Amino acid sequence: MLDKKAHIKGKGLSCPFCGSSSIQGGFVEIEAGKAFQGMECIECEAEWQDLYELIDINPYLAQEVTNERIPNKAPGLASVLGQRDRN
Numbered sequence: 344m345l346d347k348k349a350h351i352k353g354k355g356l357s358c359p360f361c362g363s364s365s366i367q368g369g370f371v372e373i374e375a376g377k378a379f380q381g382m383e384c385i386e387c388e389a390e391w392q393d394l395y396e397l398i399d400i401n402p403y404l405a406q407e408v409t410n411e412r413i414p415n416k417a418p419g420l421a422s423v424l425g426q427r428d429r430n
């Protein structure tokens with residue numbers, strides 16, 4: 344019997360149809376505020392989709408990403424900044 348609540352409570356670590364932990368996940372697709380992952384059970388060959396929802400953000404990790412250096416290939420920006428790196 345399909346028990347969605349038990350599957351979610353168990354963090355999706357086992358097959359929601361037969362209970363086997365021999366499951367594998369495919370690619371994760373991201374949509375606005377949601378993510379989907381195609382799943383399959385090795386044991387009973389059932390296929391389903393796990394659905395994830397955006398529930399939080401991590402501001403520190405976000406800052407690391409935005410602090411990535413802008414490549415020197417942007418001449419317009421480099422001249423605006425005063426050409427600190429001369430090759």
Ligand SMILES: [Zn+2]
Nearest residue numbers: 358361384387
């Ligand atoms: Zn199964």
